[in-house]
Amino acid sequence: MSIIPVPPFLEDIRRKGLKRATFEGVDNVVERVTAGMNVQDIREALRGEAPSRRPNPRLQPHADSFWLHMRPSYFHRDMTGLYPTFRLGWLSTYFVFFETLTGIFLMIWYTPSPDVAYANMLNIMSGVPMGQLVRDLHRLGAEAMVLIVVLHMLRTFFTGSYKKPRQFTWFTGMILLVATGFLSFSGYLLPWDQLALWAVTIGASMVEAAPPEVVGENLNLLLRGGPDIGANGLLRFYLLHVLAVPAILFIFTGVHYYKVIIHGHSLPPQKENIGEDTAKRVPLDKRVYFIPDALTSEMMWIGVTTFILVLLCIWFFHAPLESHADPQVTPMGTTAPWYFLWIQGALKLGDKVLWGIIFPTVVLVVFMIIPYIDANPSRRYADRRFALSAMFVVMSSMTVLSYMGLPEYGVASSADEEIFYALTHEPAHNKMGYILPIPFEQLAPGMYTTCQFQQCELADGQSGSDGIAALNEELQDSALGRSVLATMTGTGNPVTAQMTAPRFRAVPSSSPQLESVLNQFAGMVDAADDELFSGWGAIVITEAQNNLRRVDVLIVFEEGTLDENGDLVRVTNEDGSPSYLVREAHIFIHRDSAYFQ
Amino acid sequence: MLQRMLIDKIENRILVGVVSFVGIMVLVGWVAINESARMQSFERQYLARSVERGAELYASNCATCHGTDGLGIGGQGPALNSPHMFGFDYFAEFVTERTLLEQEEQQLNNELDDLREELVSGDINEERRAEILERRDAINERITGDDGIRQQIAMIDEEMLTLADQLLPASDNEYPIRITADGEVQYTADRLAQVSWSGTLYDYVFTTLVHGRPTSISYWGSPGNEVQMVAWSQRAGGPLRDDQIDDLTNFILNWDRGDDWTIEDALAVRQYAIVPGIGGDVEVTGEPAGTDVAAILQTIADEGIRGDVARGEALYNNRQTSELGARLGCSGCHTGGVAGPATVDTWDATLELRLNDPALAGYTAEEYIIESIVLPQDYIVEGWGANMPGGFGQSMSIQDIVDVSLYLRSYSDADHSDGVMQPADG
Known part of the structure; x- marks a missing residue:
């Protein structure tokens, strides 16, 4: 016997030979790591074979390991198919971890301060390798999580799984739904761009409406950290987003899942007698074991879902980043996130307090207490005509309200403003003004008019090159012509300051996209003929700087009102000629801006 | 069908799962390969859009004093769109050439001194002596001969004078150039040198926008209508956020034409920066009093x-x-x-x-x-x-x-x- 203690492994090699000793050593390690399954057991499980030794080693990890002790060791065969769960609960859980991981990555590069938050975003996009991908994944994951959690809730409702004994499970699920929505919403503010600031301003202003006034005011102050959202508000939303709401989410995820396990996964309604619940008593021949069946299934769903997310984030979805937040500039068409559109839509119905606060609260509370007010013991579809119909009505109403929440619905703005917006607005909500994506080469400097496509009254009802020529003639030495130029000069266009009269020309054939936009522009002006009387438009492109062009958009129309017969009552100048209004908007486009990508 | 394929058979589940995970790795790897190009293009695109926003800010805030085209407004504000701002030196080539020639002459003179010393030391043979004399003649020829250094310098001076003559009208608008009585061209090509700024042009423009020029009121505008470059950043009590100052700076720097500035550009400028107090065109009308x-x-x-x-x-x-x-x-x-x-x-x-x-x-x-x-x-x-x-x-x-x-x-x-x-x- 040696005085140096020989490790048991060396002893093994001496006794059994290197090969056998190594295999047994590996086997041993694997069995310890898996808390009960050796290589042979894993191989059998993955091959779909029955376990070759007793006691069943596949049950051992459930007994001995921390993570698997939370999972049941077997399920009822009738609930392991795609129906009835659609794997929505599992995916919801997965997204909690997915969002946490991607969120931690983003946290490393983020400081919650209005001074640097936006610059941090730019850095994530341009200075952090994979930064954009992770940001896109986090954002798309958040939207997907809201969707999946809502679908999970709907599924639970339709299969009646919220009924006794799972009432409290449903209740905690509703808390998770609200937490998910608020997590998604509170993340909106963090990039500190226009989208963030205004979506959250709308959201926070609902809080302000909470009755009575003193409560609403103070809640609003608490949330925003001041009368307006600023440094304090951003920090609060950040802390809510990364600390408070996740804490609630994690805790209730635990409670929710504990309840799911305690009561077992409910079977499809038709498999149970009315009033019975046999989920916990699974006959031996109906058992499907977690290892390997549920485990491989769960892994597969994670893989497929993540693959789809990554695929979407590379080619189809990029998290929006608008221009820097500016409390002075209210963008047109501000919307809440899609899952809150129904509240925004409801707000258009009238009173802020009633529709913005009371209505959503009532909806939520009713949803939360459904299991306690629904006394019908049957989970079968045929016995639940009222409940199912009511849910369809609710879903339809939500859809309609959401549609009403869109900016397209019921926005009152003047026709010229609408057209300017349609043509020039900067990228927002993944849309942008028609002019922006025109390739730089096609923005040939020059003056173009919609009278090329429109029958303009000023151009004697002609269009095409005749119309342009007639318009040029009309504007030569005229007050209107000078006014058209002065409008652009007045907003700082040095080129028009040098000109004496507008000189419109036809869009060159090398600029088909510009031509198409001008054509659309003409259509929009024509369509608004009840507001823009004998209106016509112009697009004026001038060189502003190296690789930078200025695009002026002009709308010219007669001043007047419509009388009760729908006839135009003109406003005229002192000499009796019609008075025209010239409206202008302009943007600058740089060669490298690449809006078309 | 889907139910049977995806759910029922364990080997299908494993296959789909493995393919998905491999697919994720491939996609992420593909992103990683393209990442540096993507980051660069984002930066380029962002800078371009920053210039666009800067253009708008400029038109509404700066154009009233600096001109819509950035060429300055007489007495109101200096040009930003000027060769002087970007330190374009019209004489750079001449100066370099001249300096090289002067250096060469200096070296040749040093060599001449050495040769002379060797010659007077007397400690040389005839062969060496002839060699030295030959070398001396060659050097003198290089310096003073036809197309020699002196003549080349004179030609350069002449060319500089011709160019300075063309640029001289700009000095009416404070372009810092003058021709002295002895025909020497004196100029300061670079605004940064003029104000002894040691940082970058970006920093210079940015900091001027942030803090303004508190004393500019004493030399811009006219009596009763003094104008001042105020602080524009919210940090210093102005109206703009720092990201907007950044946009403005990017826009102003986008006027740079690199090596393509022309004499016409210099003459088109309506107003160059005024240097208060010292410098500029000093008007001398009297004699120094002396100390007696x-x-x-x-x-x-x-x-x-x-x-x-x-x-x-x-x-x-x-x-x-x-x-x-x-x-x-x-x-x-x-x-x-x-x-x-x-x-x-x-x-x-x-x-x-x-x-x-x-x-x-x-x-x-x-x-x-x-x-x-x-x-x-x-x-x-x-x-x-x-x-x-x-x-x-x-x-x-x-x-x-x-x-x-x-x-x-x-x-x-x-x-x-x-x-x-x-x-x-x-």
């Missing part, structure tokens, strides 16, 4: 030079330059008797205290004051340090001295009818 007090007094008496109290006050308080184009800044120290003797009782104190000092026996008040101006260190009143700078004899003419002295004397009630210096108005 007796001679100064003699000149005043001989030529009957009379003074202007109002002009003296303007000189004293830095509102006007001396006849030699200098700002004197007397009131900077001589105010309230803190950093230097007070203005108001200088003359009376001279009469009552200084002239009674035995060290100054025989002095007149005029003599004492003039000496104090041109030779301030010769007599220091007890209690004051030797802080007054010298050199006023060079930066002031006799007329300036008379005007300033009479301004000081205007605070005194004593009878001065017997003095050498008298105001023009009696």
Whole structure:
């Protein structure tokens, strides 16, 4: 016997030979790591074979390991198919971890301060390798999580799984739904761009409406950290987003899942007698074991879902980043996130307090207490005509309200403003003004008019090159012509300051996209003929700087009102000629801006 | 079908799962490969959009003083779209060439010295001697011969003069160039050099936008309509956020034409930056007074030079330059008797205290004051340090001295009818 203690492994090699000793050593390690399954057991499980030794080693990890002790060791065969769960609960859980991981990555590069938050975003996009991908994944994951959690809730409702004994499970699920929505919403503010600031301003202003006034005011102050959202508000939303709401989410995820396990996964309604619940008593021949069946299934769903997310984030979805937040500039068409559109839509119905606060609260509370007010013991579809119909009505109403929440619905703005917006607005909500994506080469400097496509009254009802020529003639030495130029000069266009009269020309054939936009522009002006009387438009492109062009958009129309017969009552100048209004908007486009990508 | 494929068979699940995970790895790897190109293109795109926003900010905030085209507005604000701003040196090639030629000449002269030394040492054989003489001739030919260094330099000077002549009209708009009486071209090509800025142009523009130019009101605009470059950043009390200052800076820097600035560009500028106080076109209308007090007094008496109290006050308080184009800044120290003797009782104190000092026996008040101006260190009143700078004899003419002295004397009630210096108005 040696005085140096020989490790048991060396002893093994001496006794059994290197090969056998190594295999047994590996086997041993694997069995310890898996808390009960050796290589042979894993191989059998993955091959779909029955376990070759007793006691069943596949049950051992459930007994001995921390993570698997939370999972049941077997399920009822009738609930392991795609129906009835659609794997929505599992995916919801997965997204909690997915969002946490991607969120931690983003946290490393983020400081919650209005001074640097936006610059941090730019850095994530341009200075952090994979930064954009992770940001896109986090954002798309958040939207997907809201969707999946809502679908999970709907599924639970339709299969009646919220009924006794799972009432409290449903209740905690509703808390998770609200937490998910608020997590998604509170993340909106963090990039500190226009989208963030205004979506959250709308959201926070609902809080302000909470009755009575003193409560609403103070809640609003608490949330925003001041009368307006600023440094304090951003920090609060950040802390809510990364600390408070996740804490609630994690805790209730635990409670929710504990309840799911305690009561077992409910079977499809038709498999149970009315009033019975046999989920916990699974006959031996109906058992499907977690290892390997549920485990491989769960892994597969994670893989497929993540693959789809990554695929979407590379080619189809990029998290929006608008221009820097500016409390002075209210963008047109501000919307809440899609899952809150129904509240925004409801707000258009009238009173802020009633529709913005009371209505959503009532909806939520009713949803939360459904299991306690629904006394019908049957989970079968045929016995639940009222409940199912009511849910369809609710879903339809939500859809309609959401549609009403869109900016397209019921926005009152003047026709010229609408057209300017349609043509020039900067990228927002993944849309942008028609002019922006025109390739730089096609923005040939020059003056173009919609009278090329429109029958303009000023151009004697002609269009095409005749119309342009007639318009040029009309504007030569005229007050209107000078006014058209002065409008652009007045907003700082040095080129028009040098000109004496507008000189419109036809869009060159090398600029088909510009031509198409001008054509659309003409259509929009024509369509608004009840507001823009004998209106016509112009697009004026001038060189502003190296690789930078200025695009002026002009709308010219007669001043007047419509009388009760729908006839135009003109406003005229002192000499009796019609008075025209010239409206202008302009943007600058740089060669490298690449809006078309 | 899907149900059977995906859910029922374990091998299908494993297959789909493995394919998905491999797919994720491939996709992420693909992103990683393209990441650096993507980041660069994002940066380029972002800079472009920043320039667009800057253009809008410029049009609404800056164009009123600096011009919509950035070429400046006479008397209102300097051009930002100018070769001077971006440090384009029209003479760069000439200067480089000239410097190289001068260096070569210097080296050749050094070599000549060495050869001469070797020659006079006498410690050489005939062969070496011939070699040295041959080399000497070659060097002289290179320096002074046809197409030699001297001639090349002269040609360059001529070309520089021609170019300077073309640029000279821009000096009417403060472009810092002039041709001296000896035909030398003097210019400052770079705005940053002009203001001794050691950072980048971006930093210079950014910091000017942030903080403004608090003193610009004293040399921009017209009397009653003074204009000032105010602080634009919210940090310094202005209206713009720092990201907007960044946008503006990017827009302004986008005027740079690199190496493509032309003479027309320089002439198109309506207004270059004004350098307050020193520099610019100095108007010299008088001779330096010198430091000989007796001679100064003699000149005043001989030529009957009379003074202007109002002009003296303007000189004293830095509102006007001396006849030699200098700002004197007397009131900077001589105010309230803190950093230097007070203005108001200088003359009376001279009469009552200084002239009674035995060290100054025989002095007149005029003599004492003039000496104090041109030779301030010769007599220091007890209690004051030797802080007054010298050199006023060079930066002031006799007329300036008379005007300033009479301004000081205007605070005194004593009878001065017997003095050498008298105001023009009696």
